[in-house]
Amino acid sequence: MLNWALLKLLDPFSDDIVKKMFTEDFPDNPYVMVTASQKLTPKAIVEAMLRAESGKVLKLPYGSPVVLSPWNKILLSPKQLFQLPTPSTSNVDSATIIGPNAKKPLKLDIPIMITGMSYGGSLSLKMKMALAKGAAMVGTSTNTGESAVTHEVRDNAKYLIGQYNRGGLQTSPELLGQLDAIEVQLGQGAWGGAVESTMESENIGTHLRKIWHIKDGQDCTIYSRMPGVTSTQDIIDLVNNLKEQYDVPVGIKIAGTDYIEYELEVIAKTNADYIVVDGSEGGTAVAPPTLEDNVGLPTLHSLVRTINWLEENNERDRFSVIAAGGLTTPGHFLKAIALGADAVYIGSIAVFAAIQCEAIKTLPEAPPTQLSLYIGKYTDRLNVDKAARNLANFLKSCLEEMKLAVQAVGKYSIKELSKEDLVTVDKELAEFMGIRYAVKPRREHVLS
Structure with missing residues (x-):
């Protein structure tokens, strides 16, 4: 009726x-x-309407819909007869080490890490706690992002990486001494590199203000340059000073750019232990669409050029490499590792996995972002334990599928994957990446 x-x-x-x-x-x-x-395009129309309404810079969560990394054109090559598959996935090792040359290397059970998403500038405290707890369940790390260590996150994390950031929010020995790795954040893919961003005082709560050590009524700015840095040499000195003071791995995070070889030349002058290369497809909570859609270099191209430069300059063994930016599936993770990454960072997809059925607490009244973002209206509704379990299940699922692929390729460890295990039907891509072009038959193998 x-x-x-x-x-x-x-x-x-x-x-x-x-x-x-x-x-x-x-x-x-x-x-x-x-x-x-x-x-x-609907996106351009909506953006035009929002700009017309506010006259201000827009803030688009989760990154750009423009994905130029052709991951789908790359395939792993399984072996069946001339070389047998690995007997069992239980024989496949998933461990990785970030900064093996450091006095206290970061030893992880899986090569999937939670990327830097800050408490305050990006996510709510509850979501940060859930990410830390979920990552700990599977023996991997989480990251403070451009914020500071909180005891809530530190207590839930097994391994915590902290960003020495351009806002000066995490530079004290007290905070840095609590970390399992220190990441000097000099750029971010979704922001097109390094630009300033200000969080207005009215959006900063009491707890966050205390963590950031800023006064009532004071804004908080992430600057384009690290405070006190006025030259390239200052960056080198900063990294080397951190290496002298702390035993944990010290890394440098940069955005992917067509100048990436120039940036790597500078990094090679430091004593850093690892490099995070963050492609333009990376996510964020508040970056302007113009930077997300139009600035930087895709993740795949950034990673390939990074590994190539390190190998050509005999620097590969000095640095661990973490690939970041728009990596969302076990296939992405495997291919990035085969191309030379020691591990991958994930962000937006981890948040969505953590929310899972928690999303029904906001839908259809509001998008799920309102559960996870610091400025969200319904952050109090997030169940930390459920969100942590959801994330852990997601990571476990990804890992099991990755092991199956490694088994098919005939390897005994995820880190054994290499370019030799990859193939493509795109000739230009094959030449760029240095992998097999599938149109040409293999002739090098001779049966014994």
Whole structure:
């Protein structure tokens, strides 16, 4: 009866729409919004309306929809007869080490790490706690992002990486001494590198203000340069000073860019233990769409060029490499590792995995972002234990599928994957990446 009544109410309305669409010229035809969307794209129209409303810089969570890394054109090559598959996935090792040359290397059970997403500038405290707890369940690390250590996150994390950031929020020996690795954050893929970003005082709560050591009414700014740094040599000295003071691995995070070889030349002058290369497809909580969509270098290209430069300059053994930016599936993770990464960072997909069915607490009234972002309206509704378990399950699922792929390739460790295990049907991609072009037959193997 209810369906019948609704149909009766909607019938006159739909009749009017259909008649208008099929009889009126386009300027007064509702279908013109369809053609406009096809030409301008719905995203551009919505952004235009939001800009017209506020006159301010937009803040787009989760990163750009522009994905230029052709991961789907790369495949792993299994072996079946001339070389047998690995007997069992239980024989496949998933451990990795970040900064093996450091006095206290970061030893992880899996090569998937939670990337830097800050408490305050990005996520709520509850979500940070959930990510830390979920990562700990599977023996991997989480990251403070451009914030500071909180006891809530430190207590839930097994391994905590902290960013020595451009806001100066985590530079004291007290905070740095609590970390399992120190990451000097000099750029971010979703921000197109390093630009300033200010969080207005009215959006900074009491707890966060205490953590950041800022006064009431004071804004908090992440600067384009590290405070006190005025030259490239200052960056080198900063990293080397941290290495002298702390036994844990010290890394440098940069955004992928066409100048990446120049950036690596500078990094090679430091005593850093690891490099995070963050492609333009990376996510964030608040970056402007212009930077997300139009600035930087895709993740795959950034990673390949990084590994190539390190190998060509005999620097590969000095640095662990972490690939970041838009990596979301076990396939992405495997291919990044085969291309030379020691581990991968994940962010947005980890948040979505953690939310899982928690999302019903906001939908359809509000998007799930309101559960996880610091400025979210429903952050109090997030169940930390459930979110942590969801994340742990996601990571376990990814790992088991990765082990199956490694078994098919005939390897005994995820870190044994290399370019030799990859193939593509794209000739230009094969030449760029230095992997097999599938059109050409293999001729090097001779049966014994």
